[in-house]
Amino acid sequence: MSTLKNLSVVLITSLATSAASAAYLDVRQGYTSETSEYETRIKLGGSFDNHFFSVEANNQGKPFSDWSRGDNEVEYGYNFQVNKNWSIQPSLPINFDDNKRTFKPQVMFTRAFDNGVTAKFRYRHEFENYVDGESVTGRDGKEHTHLDRSKLTAWIAYDWKDFYFELEGNWAEDYVHNDWWSGNGHNGQYDWDYNLVVAYQPQDWSVKPYFEFGNVACISDEGDCDGSTREERFRVGVTYNF
Numbered sequence: 001m002s003t004l005k006n007l008s009v010v011l012i013t014s015l016a017t018s019a020a021s022a023a024y025l026d027v028r029q030g031y032t033s034e035t036s037e038y039e040t041r042i043k044l045g046g047s048f049d050n051h052f053f054s055v056e057a058n059n060q061g062k063p064f065s066d067w068s069r070g071d072n073e074v075e076y077g078y079n080f081q082v083n084k085n086w087s088i089q090p091s092l093p094i095n096f097d098d099n100k101r102t103f104k105p106q107v108m109f110t111r112a113f114d115n116g117v118t119a120k121f122r123y124r125h126e127f128e129n130y131v132d133g134e135s136v137t138g139r140d141g142k143e144h145t146h147l148d149r150s151k152l153t154a155w156i157a158y159d160w161k162d163f164y165f166e167l168e169g170n171w172a173e174d175y176v177h178n179d180w181w182s183g184n185g186h187n188g189q190y191d192w193d194y195n196l197v198v199a200y201q202p203q204d205w206s207v208k209p210y211f212e213f214g215n216v217a218c219i220s221d222e223g224d225c226d227g228s229t230r231e232e233r234f235r236v237g238v239t240y241n242f
Contacts, residue, residue: 022047028237035220050079071097099134103127120155138179149174164199183217208239
């Protein structure tokens with residue numbers, strides 16, 4: 001983990017010292033309806049020229065009174081501006097916690113329309129690697145130290161005056177080995193969710209508050225949340241642009 005921590009330090013230092021053309025700080029709080037779980041995310045990101053990068057830290061539990069450390073993630077990517085309307089962004093997020101490291105190479109295609117509508121599509125392949133002594137039970141009932149799956153994400157967004165609206169949909173499934181237990185379908189074959197975002201930012205504001213409503217798989221060791229049921233996820237956050 002020390003290598004990844006060092007990478008996080010490098011990214012933070014780069015944000016602080018480079019001539020970044022854009023930088024932001026995002027703080028978000030989430031809550032799920034059935035499991036009554038809280039999540040907190042703090043994310044720092046920026047870009048210069050066509051490069052972009054970020055580092056984020058996640059906590060579980062009620063804010064301040066019951067916080068426990070969650071996972072962390074760093075990302076580096078590059079933006080290819082094909083023309084005025086089309087762009088392609090390959091990037092590599094790396095997620096890590098005490099038990100595993102997950103590498104997520106991905107590529108996103110963005111189409112911006114002149115009427116304020118933006119459409120995006122992303123393909124990501126997730127490689128989950130567990131540290132020595134750790135493993136996870138797969139769909140085949142066996143213990144695995146390495147798993148991988150595909151994840152498809154589509155967005156449709158609209159800028160209207162000072163408001164921003166976005167609808168996101170995700171589908172994840174292990175098409176190659178069929179071992180990753182994803183939470184939905186026959187024996188956890190796949191996972192899906194959707195998320196709606198509403199944000200507000202007048203032109204003279206550096207701060208952008210937003211609200212998210214999502215529908216996700218209900219997965220918990222308690223009750224009937226075995227992945228076959230659904231729950232609502234609520235998030236509120238604020239982004240400060242430097």
